[in-house]
Amino acid sequence: xxxxxxxxxxxxxxxxPVFAAGNKQGKQKKQTSKIKKILxxxxxxxxxxxxxxxxxxxxxxxGHKVVSAYLTRGEAGISGETHDQAGKIRTNEAVxxxxxxxxxxxxxxxxxxxxxxxxxxxNEMYDFIQKExxxxxxxxxxxxxxxxxxxxxxxxxxxxxxMDRNFDLYYFEVDAGDQTQQFAPSxxxxxxxxxxxxxxxxxxxxSQGMERVLNKFHFIMExxxxxxxxxxxxxxxxxxxxxxxxxxx
Numbered sequence: 001x002x003x004x005x006x007x008x009x010x011x012x013x014x015x016x017p018v019f020a021a022g023n024k025q026g027k028q029k030k031q032t033s034k035i036k037k038i039l040x041x042x043x044x045x046x047x048x049x050x051x052x053x054x055x056x057x058x059x060x061x062x063g064h065k066v067v068s069a070y071l072t073r074g075e076a077g078i079s080g081e082t083h084d085q086a087g088k089i090r091t092n093e094a095v096x097x098x099x100x101x102x103x104x105x106x107x108x109x110x111x112x113x114x115x116x117x118x119x120x121x122x123n124e125m126y127d128f129i130q131k132e133x134x135x136x137x138x139x140x141x142x143x144x145x146x147x148x149x150x151x152x153x154x155x156x157x158x159x160x161x162x163m164d165r166n167f168d169l170y171y172f173e174v175d176a177g178d179q180t181q182q183f184a185p186s187x188x189x190x191x192x193x194x195x196x197x198x199x200x201x202x203x204x205x206x207s208q209g210m211e212r213v214l215n216k217f218h219f220i221m222e223x224x225x226x227x228x229x230x231x232x233x234x235x236x237x238x239x240x241x242x243x244x245x246x247x248x249x
Contacts, residue, residue, distance in 0.1 A: 039134035040103070040172075041069045041156055043148035044077060044112060045094035046205040050218050051172035052138060052235050053101055054191025054198040060102030061194070067132060068103040070094060071152045076113035078207050083111070089207050097204040100197060115151040125155040126162055134167050141171040141238060145179040160240075169240040175217045185236035188229040191222070195233045 038059050042048040048056065048068050060066045074090035075083035091107065098105040108128060110116065129137065137160065142153040153171070160169050170187070173180045191198060202218070203210050225234035 035064055036135040037065045037067070037133060038136045038138070039067045039069060039129065039132050039167075041071065041108075041137060041139040041152060043071045043115065043140060043146065043152040044074045045070055045090040045097075046074075046202065046208055046210070046213075047140070047149070047174055048138075048172075049094075049097050049101070049198070049201045049205065050213065051174045052189075052237070053097075053201050054194050054222075054233070055138075055189045055235050055237075056101045056103055057194040057197050057201075058189070058191065066101065066103040067106055067134070068094070068098050068101065069106040069108055069128070071108050071115060071155075072110045072112040072148065073107055074112050076111075086207070087112075090205070093205045093207060097201040100201040100204065110148075110151075112148065115148045117151050117154055121151075121155060122158050126159040129156070129159045129167075130163065136168045136170065138170045138172055138237065141173060141180050141183050143181045143183075144174070145181065149174070149179065165242060169242075171238040171240070173221070173236050175213075178217065183236070183238065185225070185228075186239045187237045188225050188234045189237070190226075190229060190231040190233070191235050192226070192232045195222070 036059075038056070040048045040052060040056060042051070048070075056066050056068065073087035073094075075087040077090060078086040081089065094107075095105050106128075108124065110121070115121075137156060139156040140149040140153040142150060142157065144150050144153070157169070160167065171183075173183045173185070199214065202214060222233040222235065225236045226232045228234065228236075
């Protein structure tokens with residue numbers, strides 16, 4: 001089910017065993033090794049879903065604990081709505097998407113379009129990650145056209161260093177060529193078995209014109225990375241070079 005550049009490899013995602021579909025309905029066998037905590041941290045509702053929703057679903061189906069954390073509630077993301085109204089709408093969309101992905105949603109309290117990187121915000125991110133005690137964290141690639149994405153990435157990176165790199169750190173890709181810049185994946189995950197569920201989760205974000213976003217970016221990205229990975233659809237990640245493991249071994 002899962003492949004890396006150049007051919008088939010063992011059934012693991014993010015260093016965590018995952019089993020292939022066990023029947024024609026595509027149901028996953030529940031994995032029996034130690035349950036891991038995977039923390040995905042995006043700047044806005046829909047970032048995690050579009051970037052790595054398929055991988056999140058695979059991990060959840062394999063029996064692992066998946067948390068989708070949002071730095072903001074997307075308050076500036078709906079034209080004609082106040083920040084409060086938009087935040088409520090987009091929060092509900094994220095909660096609905098998380099139900100499909102099998103993830104627990106968390107909201108970290110910064111403001112869309114006005115995210116901060118300072119001593120207080122560093123401490124807030126550190127405290128949150130320390131409380132969650134993840135085995136793996138996945139967040140934005142630090143070279144990104146969106147300020148909120150860059151802020152999110154650097155806050156996570158700082159927490160990782162302060163915690164003595166005690167979790168594996170990976171970066172995801174959003175809107176290739178438009179936002180994420182110079183992204184060269186180290187690891188690819190075959191998401192063909194859950195592609196419809198991923199798109200269903202993405203489409204929960206009705207306020208963002210998600211059909212246009214999927215057509216313009218993510219359908220193309222999934223197929224392109226599938227070609228790289230010798231499968232139909234894949235999601236791409238960069239493993240931090242100081243992480244000893246591999247996304248797929």
